[in-house]
Amino acid sequence: MEEMFFFDANCRIGNGPFGVHPGVDGLLAEMDIFGIDKALVRCNDADQLSAQAFNREISRMVKSDLSGRLTGVWCILPEQCPELPPPEEFFAQMRTNRIGAITLFPKAHGFMASKLSLGKILGEAAERKIPVMLYNCYRNEEFVYNFLAEFPNLTAILNAGNKWGTDRTLRPLLEHYENVYLETSGYWVPEGIRDLAEIYGAERLIYGSGFPTFDYGSSMLQLKYSGLPDDAVRKIAGGNLQNLLKGCDL
Amino acid sequence: MTIWQQETLARQLWTTGKSPIPIYDMHGHMGDSQAIYHKRCQAEEMVKHLKRIGVTRLVFSHMDALAGIMRNAEVLEICKRYPDILRMYIAINPHHPEYIKEDLAAFKKFQPYAVGLKFLPAYHKVAVTAPAYEYALKFADEHALPVLFHTWGNIPENNGKVMLETVQKYSRLKFFIAHCIYGEWDYAERCVKESNGNVWLELTAIPGVRGLVEKLVGQVGSERLLFGTDMPWFDEYQAVGGILAARISEEDRHNILYRNVENILGRNF
Numbered sequence: 477m478e479e480m481f482f483f484d485a486n487c488r489i490g491n492g493p494f495g496v497h498p499g500v501d502g503l504l505a506e507m508d509i510f511g512i513d514k515a516l517v518r519c520n521d522a523d524q525l526s527a528q529a530f531n532r533e534i535s536r537m538v539k540s541d542l543s544g545r546l547t548g549v550w551c552i553l554p555e556q557c558p559e560l561p562p563p564e565e566f567f568a569q570m571r572t573n574r575i576g577a578i579t580l581f582p583k584a585h586g587f588m589a590s591k592l593s594l595g596k597i598l599g600e601a602a603e604r605k606i607p608v609m610l611y612n613c614y615r616n617e618e619f620v621y622n623f624l625a626e627f628p629n630l631t632a633i634l635n636a637g638n639k640w641g642t643d644r645t646l647r648p649l650l651e652h653y654e655n656v657y658l659e660t661s662g663y664w665v666p667e668g669i670r671d672l673a674e675i676y677g678a679e680r681l682i683y684g685s686g687f688p689t690f691d692y693g694s695s696m697l698q699l700k701y702s703g704l705p706d707d708a709v710r711k712i713a714g715g716n717l718q719n720l721l722k723g724c725d726l
Numbered sequence: 727m728t729i730w731q732q733e734t735l736a737r738q739l740w741t742t743g744k745s746p747i748p749i750y751d752m753h754g755h756m757g758d759s760q761a762i763y764h765k766r767c768q769a770e771e772m773v774k775h776l777k778r779i780g781v782t783r784l785v786f787s788h789m790d791a792l793a794g795i796m797r798n799a800e801v802l803e804i805c806k807r808y809p810d811i812l813r814m815y816i817a818i819n820p821h822h823p824e825y826i827k828e829d830l831a832a833f834k835k836f837q838p839y840a841v842g843l844k845f846l847p848a849y850h851k852v853a854v855t856a857p858a859y860e861y862a863l864k865f866a867d868e869h870a871l872p873v874l875f876h877t878w879g880n881i882p883e884n885n886g887k888v889m890l891e892t893v894q895k896y897s898r899l900k901f902f903i904a905h906c907i908y909g910e911w912d913y914a915e916r917c918v919k920e921s922n923g924n925v926w927l928e929l930t931a932i933p934g935v936r937g938l939v940e941k942l943v944g945q946v947g948s949e950r951l952l953f954g955t956d957m958p959w960f961d962e963y964q965a966v967g968g969i970l971a972a973r974i975s976e977e978d979r980h981n982i983l984y985r986n987v988e989n990i991l992g993r994n995f
């Protein structure tokens with residue numbers, strides 16, 4: 477059987493304020509045990525770190541991965557406080573640091589995610605199709621709904637679950653925003669991945685493990701036997717994320 | 727070599743999608759729930775999903791029976807349509823004492839489909855130690871029946887403290903502690919160790935969470951763990967994948983997926 481290419485879109489590494497977690501070596505070893513090819517990584521306990529520390533740490537860790545299998549995620553802040561470089565320079569630094577996507581933690585970092593605060597950088601991100609990761613959408617629906625209403629053209633990757641099904645809140649977003657993708661970690665709904673793919677297309681779903689909270693085995697087996705044909709499973713397992721990262725203008 | 731390529735259960739499941747050993751899912755439901763959308767929550771679709779991976783038996787309690795708007799006798803009829811795979815727990819709703827008495831008086835009629843009782847204390851907002859459960863607990867104890875208790879850490883109706891108190895009161899009843907008193911792991915361990923050898927921890931919501939299965943095997947031994955999914959809440963492949971991913975022995979996996987249940991209820995009960 478031909479091996480399946482897995483690209484994990486939801487993965488955290490490194491120690492944080494709340495404890496010791498697997499770092500680059502620990503993650504790569506785990507990926508080898510399960511057959512995961514690549515991963516998009518961010519810091520642990522991210523919402524307890526400053527955006528600057530988050531970005532610095534993830535760059536340092538990605539740089540130490542000589543295999544090139546890890547790609548980082550950076551977070552953004554309001555442009556009126558010049559804590560991060562302006563968009564052009566920010567994106568150029570992302571490229572040189574092997575950072576492929578951005579994210580934001582408005583609650584933890586104390587700001588309103590709106591056109592006023594993030595208009596320039598997210599306008600640019602939408603144009604360049606740079607993926608914006610929205611983690612922890614579960615029980616955070618009001619933020620996600622408002623955010624996408626404000627920035628409807630973003631290429632946004634929404635985390636789909638926290639064990640319990642989130643269809644009632646996430647399906648409307650998939651229906652209304654054609655650049656919204658669902659990342660599957662913690663989405664434990666029986667054959668739910670298949671149902672979503674049949675309605676919205678396998679292109680709209682992206683595999684994520686949720687490591688180190690969740691293990692790899694459970695989500696891999698769930699996806700492989702979701703009931704979808706092999707080519708759809710392969711898209712979700714890795715092809716879609718690979719295409720998004722390659723297709724953006726960084 | 728990945729775990730999927732080794733000569734193990736993992737390899738067989740990864741390559742065929744079918745379990746080479748029996749799987750007893752000891753914690754299921756059926757019917758719509760108030761909290762989330764279930765596409766596959768009626769018997770026919772559920773059985774289809776169960777059979778794909780090769781679940782041998784699903785023991786479930788119907789959501790509507792737990793809610794007190796459907797009688798257990800109707801659930802029995804559903805089981806009879808799928809005799810090779812579905813078994814039930816008699817749903818116990820403490821707000822309907824007359825149903826409890828009637829159903830337990832007729833328990834023999836429910837056999838062999840009913841293997842025990844199901845309590846849902848937090849949802850019914852009645853602590854497991856409350857008098858409303860006494861009749862059912864005494865009945866189960868007298869007949870050495872399994873009772874699947876919904877539990878969760880730090881939820882007063884079914885937390886570690888009240889579960890420990892309960893397991894110490896009944897020495898014959900077979901305690902299936904659903905969700906292992908999630909989060910109150912030390913209490914879960916104490917329930918097993920400070921009881922009469924009549925307590926098992928059921929794993930729904932645990933496989934897939936990295937390190938938890940290993941932790942529980944370390945605390946109480948795999949002989950004390952039962953597999954479950956809350957089906958139709960969680961995917962069978964997801965949960966079995968979590969058992970495969972855990973750093974435990976193949977023997978442990980066999981114990982969890984079928985051996986322990988066969989020791990309690992017999993093969994193909």
Ligand SMILES: [Zn+2]
Pocket residue numbers: 753754755876904956
């Ligand atoms: Zn349950």
